[in-house]
Structure formats: structure tokens, C-alpha cells
Amino acid sequence: MSSEAVGRYMPAVVTLDDLTAMMAADEHHRYESTPEGALSIMPPPGYTHAVIATRLMVWLAQGGIPADRLAQAVGLRIPGRHGGVGGRIPDLVVWSKEQSDGVWLPVADVLLVVEIVSPGSEGVDTVTKRSEYSAAGIPQYWMVDQDQAQTVTMHHLDGDRYAVRASMPLAWVLNTDPAEHDLG
Template sequence: MTAVPEETPRPKLAVVPHLLTVAEYAELGEVESGYTELQEGRLLMVPSPAPRHNLASLELAIRLRGQLSDDLVVIQDVDVDLELAPPGAPGFSRRPDVLVVRRPALKRVEEEGGLIRASEVEVVIEIVSPGSYRTDHVIKREEYAAAGIPRYWIVDLAEPISLVDCQLAGEFGYQQAPDVVGKFETTAPCAIVLRIDDLV
């Protein structure tokens, strides 16, 4: 008789009897399939990205890292408290593909715990996946603008690869520049030049 190896149990998402605050969400940790985001206290399962998506995210982070001013740092795939609700209320948290944050945010998280805060973010970047077009272009765009994040870049890997630069314009939300293909240049949050046609 052949012994069948036991499967190592993976953590399961607990049934949550109420809407979660951001602090409660942060305590959940990783779950068995993909990862979660939090929208007004409700857990959203987000499938893990495809390899092409991950490659583009890594390339963006590498290209940004060498161009950022000393007070900024690029990080990937971390939860952000959008600060759209008081601490005890059902909260909002997203996990963007790439972030540009102020360097002191890292020290604060190390010392105090919790998540990166929207008020510490200079640029949030989402790479469009199959099935995320409306979420990235409408829902997250509205949430990131409401959270006061100055710039939101949406990268679409469909040929030709393009980048949409959304810039916060006060009460009007994001003003959107035309889609960029080939070379993207900006002066905010610092001087950055990105070739986006060869990300993957």
C-alpha cells in the first residue's frame, strides 16, 4: 500500500460576522487563494496576477527606483489604508501593484505597525488585468482621488502598452492626460522618464 502524503493545510479566510475596520483587516494576514482588499468593510478576493503582470510590475519598480529623489521610495504589492473612514468604522484598503511613497512611511510602519496610509503616497500604479478594467478605471480611480493621492497611473499591457496619468485636481477628482505609448515623462513627484513599450 502506498502512503499518500498529507497536504499541508492552508489558512482559510474566517467568516467575518461584521464589516471590518482597517485595523481588523490588517490583522487577518494572508489568505489561501490570491489576496484580499477591503471596500467599505467588505472583503474582496482578488486573484493573484499572471506572470506577465508581475514582470511589468517589477520592471516599473526597478525603473522608478533609480530615478526617485532621496525622500521617496518605490514599493510593490502592499496594503494601503485609504483613510476614507474613521478608525472604528468599516474601512477601505487597496493593494496597488506599485507605489511611490515618502520614505518616512516605512519607518512609521516599522515602529507603529499598521498599513501605509494614503496620505503618505505620492503615486499609486495599477496594471490592468483581464477582468479589472472597470475596477481600475472607475472604482479605484474614485477611491484614490477621494483619498487624496496626488497621482494615479494606470498601465494597460494590451498592445500597444499604454499609461494613463491621472493628476488630482481638487474637488474635481483626477484630470486625465491622453494615453501615453512609448515614452512617458513627468516632473512630479520628481523628474521621471519611463519607457513603457518594453515592460514585458
């Protein structure tokens, strides 16, 4: 199908319901949008990506974060500065309390969002999502590079922007206590 044909059937503004329908129809891609309505389509994560997310999730659970406050690849409703709402699917989320069921959860109780940077997503993860998550008031944003050290860059909210608190190899992070990272 040509891009013109696809564009003809796209709604003028992509809603979270539209994203949900697209994901239900296409299990081979992730669909996200900015609060301004820009659509992102990504392939599913690869093996290394999935292992990094799993290692962090196991570390958090073993460190005392209850399983009902952890989730991989769950949708977050990202409010925009001008009333729009976007949808992001972080690789890992930690909440301060259990959430109700849903496809696009609010960010009000989010303590930490982790994004594992994949080839091709560098700009979105390091600039766009960092800006959206800080504007949404999410206290911590960690980015994990898929370099040899699997470098984790830990950002914490300082006013309305993120400041880098630490940057270290994933192996070092996994040898700390999650309680040292203010995850409630």
C-alpha cells in the first residue's frame, strides 16, 4: 500500500483509542504519539533490549518494590502543555501505588520511567521523551544505552527539567540497593 493510501485512512488527529486499535491490528510494531499528535511507529524490542528490561525489573523486585507497582511496556497517558494527550510505552515503569487496569495509565503516581535506547530511537529517547516526561512531572527518568557497558543515565526532576544524577554501567546499578535510588 502506498503512503498516500495509508494517509487517506489516517485520522486528522491520532487519539489514544486510535493507537490502541493500531496496536491490536499490528502486533509487530509499537505505536506512540506525542501530546501534539506526532505518531511514532517502532518495531518490537530485540532480545538484548528485553534482557536489560528484565534484569532491571528483577533487580527492583528483589530490592523490595512490589510486583503490582512494576510493569514493562505499559502505556502512559502523557499530558501536553496545550491540552493535548499523547501515549508513550516506556520499557519499564515504577509506581508509588498499585494502578487500576487500563491501556493508557495516568502519570500521577509514576516514580520512575526507564527507556532502553535502541538504534533509531536515540533522538526520541534522549530529547523528546525526556522533555515530555519532565513536563508530566515524573520524578525520575533513566535511559539505558545498548553500548558495551549498557550505560544507565539517571535523571531526576529538578524544577521542571531533568538533571543527571548519575551515569554508570548497568552491572554497577544492579549491585546497588534500589532503596538508594528514591523509588519509594
